[in-house]
Structure formats: C-alpha cells, structure tokens
Amino acid sequence: MSVLQRILAVQVPCPKDSWLYRILPSVSHKPFESIDQGHVTHNWDEVGPDPNQLRWKPFEIPKASEKKVDFVSGLYTLCGAGDIKSNNGLAVHIFLCNSSMENRCFYNSDGDFLIVPQKGKLLIYTEFGKMSLQPNEICVIQRGMRFSVDVFEETRGYILEVYGVHFELPDLGPIGANGLANPRDFLIPVAWYEDRRVLGGYTVINKYQGKLFACKQDVSPFNVVAWHGNYTPYKYNLENFMVINAVAFDHADPSIFTVLTAKSLRPGVAIADFVIFPPRWGVADKTFRPPYYHRNCMSEFMGLIKGHYEAKQGGFLPGGGSLHSAMTPHGPDADCFEKASKAKLEPERIADGTMAFMFESSLSLAVTKWGLKTCSCLDENYYKCWEPLQSHFTPNSRSPTEPK
The missing domain is CATH 2.60.120.10 (Jelly Rolls)
Structure with a gap:
C-alpha cells in the first residue's frame, strides 16, 4: 500500500507533512514581483448578485494559431465565496489552454486545487514526481506544491479550489469499510526529478492572497531526488467509484x-x-x-x-x-x-x-x-427549458377503488 493510500485509510486526524531532499534548496530565487492577473480573481463583489439559474455553453478554448495559452495564463475564475486571508472559502475556475508551460511552474499559497480535465490529456510535473491525467480522472495538487503542466492539444477542464482545509474521503458511516471512492484506488506521482539550469532563468508563479506573483531562479524547481511523508499530490480514476x-x-x-x-x-x-x-x-x-x-x-x-x-x-x-x-x-x-x-x-x-x-x-x-x-x-435562454411544463393537478378525479 502506497504512502498516499495509507494516509487516506486512516480514520483519525493526523499531521500532514513531507520531507523533500533537493539538489539546491527552494529558497534560492530572486524576489517575487506582481504580474498580470489575467482572469484569476477572488473579488466576489465585481458584479451584483444574481439568484437566477445559470448555465454556460462549452467554454471556448483559444486557438493556438491565434495565441499560445498555457495552464496558468488560461485560468478563468467563474465563481466563489469566502475569504482567503482567513482561510475559509472556495473558488471555481475553468482552465482553457493550448500550449505547455515552458520553463515555468505554478504553486498556490491560498489553497488546494482539485483538477477535473474534460478535454485533452495533461502531463503534470510536480516536486514529488510526474503523473498523467486524462478526462474521467481527477487530481489534487495540495497547497504550496509546485507543478507544471504539459498539454498535447486544445485542453479544457474545471478546478475546485478550497482554502483553509484539505480534501478527504467522506465518512462512510453505515456503509462500512468499502464503498464510494476506496483508498486503494488513489495514486501518487511516478518518481522523477530534473537536474538542469535554465538559460535566462526558470519562472516560478505564486498565487498569494488571490494575486499572482513571479520570481526567477537558475535551476528547475523539480530537483527533488528523494522524499518521504504523507503530504503529496494524488490522482483518482472516476471509473473506480463504487x-x-x-x-x-x-x-x-x-x-x-x-x-x-x-x-x-x-x-x-x-x-x-x-x-x-x-x-x-x-x-x-x-x-x-x-x-x-x-x-x-x-x-x-x-x-x-x-x-x-x-x-x-x-x-x-x-x-x-x-x-x-x-x-x-x-x-x-x-x-x-x-x-x-x-x-x-x-x-x-x-x-x-x-x-x-x-x-x-x-x-x-x-x-x-x-x-x-x-x-x-452564458446561456441567456436557460430558463426556457422549464417553460413547457404543464399542470397535471386533477383534484376532482378519483380512481374507482377510492372511497367517496
């Protein structure tokens, strides 16, 4: 049973940590500077509230022939609630990209990313190794973990971000030992590391208090030659759900x-x-x-x-x-x-x-x-799908067997 599987199987709270052994420490970088935020936001007051039923047609992926967009520059915040600084809340993002991240990585100081690909395969490099991800699979990149995403075609998906807490398996209660997502089916990255210097510097992008920052460093951040612990990225195939x-x-x-x-x-x-x-x-x-x-x-x-x-x-x-x-x-x-x-x-x-x-x-x-x-x-006509509903209420009709 893997490290990830063991920790998910534990039914009592326990500390989460991992020790990473690097060729050079991650502190070896230039100062962070603010960068263009794109469409990433945690400002929940940009527009007034709307209680209506909302539906969106398939989100459009930019054409690579018109503009190259990688995983980070293709992030769009759709909705959310709460406050990052007090570690309470969530956000829903859409990612729409057509290019791989080249000599740059991303990490989130605010919370965990649950990534749900819908179109296209992803190859995700992390400090713990690498893992492939395709539609009908999910992965979780936990708070603070650096990762980079390669794509091979136009790629689209959804992200659920939570801050202040981590994802875990639900309590099964009367269901018992087996059912829903079983711990044995969660996988951790395949062992891999990278020892290289980058001409012009490697860019590390950080999401901190809802804003994007970037710094440069000479070496790849994926220079971890060994690690142990229970705080890791992980993936799951939805077909294994019981x-x-x-x-x-x-x-x-x-x-x-x-x-x-x-x-x-x-x-x-x-x-x-x-x-x-x-x-x-x-x-x-x-x-x-x-x-x-x-x-x-x-x-x-x-x-x-x-x-x-x-x-x-x-x-x-x-x-x-x-x-x-x-x-x-x-x-x-x-x-x-x-x-x-x-x-x-x-x-x-x-x-x-x-x-x-x-x-x-x-x-x-x-x-x-x-x-x-x-x-x-945004589908302006969503409400019309209920307009043809008709009343079938017949209070004066009774079946022959009903008493008068």
Missing part, C-alpha cells in the same frame, strides 16, 4: 455520490463536496427517478465531462456548466419530466457513457464579472 444507490423506492440525495469532501468546522456541513453521477442501475419502484424539483441551502455548480446528463435533454453539454444557487428552484427540464413520467419502471442502466459532476458548497457563491459579462458562453 456506486451506492436506492434499491427500493425514492430518489437518494447526491451526497451518496461524494468522492471527496472539504469539511467545515460545523459537523456534517462541507465547504465543498466533489460529487459525481456515474453509470449505474436504476431500480427504484413507485418513484420519479430523475432528480426531483427542489430548493436547498447548498450552491450547486455542475459540469459534464462526457456524454449526456440524464436530467437534461439538451443544452447541458460537455465542457459547459450550470450554477443553481442556494434556495433557487431547479430540476429536470420539461422533456425529461415528460419522458420520465411515462417510462415503465423496470431496471434500467443510467448514464452509460456519461460522467457528470457537481461542486457542491454550503457557501453562497458569487459569480465573477467574467462569468456573467465577459464570457460569451
């Missing part, structure tokens, strides 16, 4: 599909949950099987990695997203409602060839200016 589902009646809450959680100080309440909706069997009887219409206290950002989400017949596409804010009603579109209402309740496969996910938070998320105004992908 689904728990309703087998009698009713529609279970999405919490049963939680892969990783970032807990708050309130028991049972998360700053953020990473939830997936994988292929599974639907067998519930006497039940409207898609998610029912609801309002709740959570903020729900959904994305689609591939396929076709079962609660939306159109408009919710791979590479796009939706945001349903706290106490804003949402649920299946009209076409989905009609189809599910007439379907024969027999065992059926749900979501084959599909992987949708949700970043769910107890915080009230504010959308950035880029998400509401600058980005051309």
Whole structure:
C-alpha cells in the first residue's frame, strides 16, 4: 500500500507533512514581483448578485494559431465565496489552454486545487514526481506544491479550489469499510526529478492572497531526488467509484455520490463536496427517478465531462456548466419530466457513457464579472427549458377503488 493510500485509510486526524531532499534548496530565487492577473480573481463583489439559474455553453478554448495559452495564463475564475486571508472559502475556475508551460511552474499559497480535465490529456510535473491525467480522472495538487503542466492539444477542464482545509474521503458511516471512492484506488506521482539550469532563468508563479506573483531562479524547481511523508499530490480514476444507490423506492440525495469532501468546522456541513453521477442501475419502484424539483441551502455548480446528463435533454453539454444557487428552484427540464413520467419502471442502466459532476458548497457563491459579462458562453435562454411544463393537478378525479 502506497504512502498516499495509507494516509487516506486512516480514520483519525493526523499531521500532514513531507520531507523533500533537493539538489539546491527552494529558497534560492530572486524576489517575487506582481504580474498580470489575467482572469484569476477572488473579488466576489465585481458584479451584483444574481439568484437566477445559470448555465454556460462549452467554454471556448483559444486557438493556438491565434495565441499560445498555457495552464496558468488560461485560468478563468467563474465563481466563489469566502475569504482567503482567513482561510475559509472556495473558488471555481475553468482552465482553457493550448500550449505547455515552458520553463515555468505554478504553486498556490491560498489553497488546494482539485483538477477535473474534460478535454485533452495533461502531463503534470510536480516536486514529488510526474503523473498523467486524462478526462474521467481527477487530481489534487495540495497547497504550496509546485507543478507544471504539459498539454498535447486544445485542453479544457474545471478546478475546485478550497482554502483553509484539505480534501478527504467522506465518512462512510453505515456503509462500512468499502464503498464510494476506496483508498486503494488513489495514486501518487511516478518518481522523477530534473537536474538542469535554465538559460535566462526558470519562472516560478505564486498565487498569494488571490494575486499572482513571479520570481526567477537558475535551476528547475523539480530537483527533488528523494522524499518521504504523507503530504503529496494524488490522482483518482472516476471509473473506480463504487456506486451506492436506492434499491427500493425514492430518489437518494447526491451526497451518496461524494468522492471527496472539504469539511467545515460545523459537523456534517462541507465547504465543498466533489460529487459525481456515474453509470449505474436504476431500480427504484413507485418513484420519479430523475432528480426531483427542489430548493436547498447548498450552491450547486455542475459540469459534464462526457456524454449526456440524464436530467437534461439538451443544452447541458460537455465542457459547459450550470450554477443553481442556494434556495433557487431547479430540476429536470420539461422533456425529461415528460419522458420520465411515462417510462415503465423496470431496471434500467443510467448514464452509460456519461460522467457528470457537481461542486457542491454550503457557501453562497458569487459569480465573477467574467462569468456573467465577459464570457460569451452564458446561456441567456436557460430558463426556457422549464417553460413547457404543464399542470397535471386533477383534484376532482378519483380512481374507482377510492372511497367517496
């Protein structure tokens, strides 16, 4: 069992640290200086609040023939909440890139990155080694870890950033020892190091208190020849998720599909949950099987990695997203409602060839200016998917067996 697997299997709090043995210490660099922020922000007051149901068409990837954009310059903050300086909150970012990071790396002083690729493969170099990442896999780069990203084509994905806490496996409670994301399926980087000097200097980019800074150093930051500890990057293949589902009646809450959680100080309440909706069997009887219409206290950002989400017949596409804010009603579109209402309740496969996910938070998320105004992908007609819904209320009709 690997170091990562051992620490995830532990059910009690324990310190997280790692010792890194370098060719030269990481302190050997020039002073940090502020650089262009691009579209990265943690200013949640750029535009006024919007409680409406929001949906974005697939986010557009810049063409390499027009402009080279790497992972860092292709970061766009979509929404978030909280305060970095007090280590409490989260942000949702989109990454849209077409080029590899050359002689530069990135690290986040503010929080952890949970990276969800949707299009294109990534090769991620870290101080702990390297790991490949492709759609239907996720990785977590924890706070302070330096990394660089190579891409091989136009690449797109989603990032959930949390500050002040780390991602961990949810408590399984009555489920027992096995289920959901099992510790044995989490992987750490493959051993690798780099011993080279860079003509003109290697650029280290740091996100600190929501701002971007950069410094130069003569050597690669990936000059770690050995390490030990339990504070590492890690990856997970979503196909390994062991689904728990309703087998009698009713529609279970999405919490049963939680892969990783970032807990708050309130028991049972998360700053953020990473939830997936994988292929599974639907067998519930006497039940409207898609998610029912609801309002709740959570903020729900959904994305689609591939396929076709079962609660939306159109408009919710791979590479796009939706945001349903706290106490804003949402649920299946009209076409989905009609189809599910007439379907024969027999065992059926749900979501084959599909992987949708949700970043769910107890915080009230504010959308950035880029998400509401600058980005051309906002779907202004999202609300129309519910307009065809009709009333089926017939209070005076009774079945022949009902008493008068």
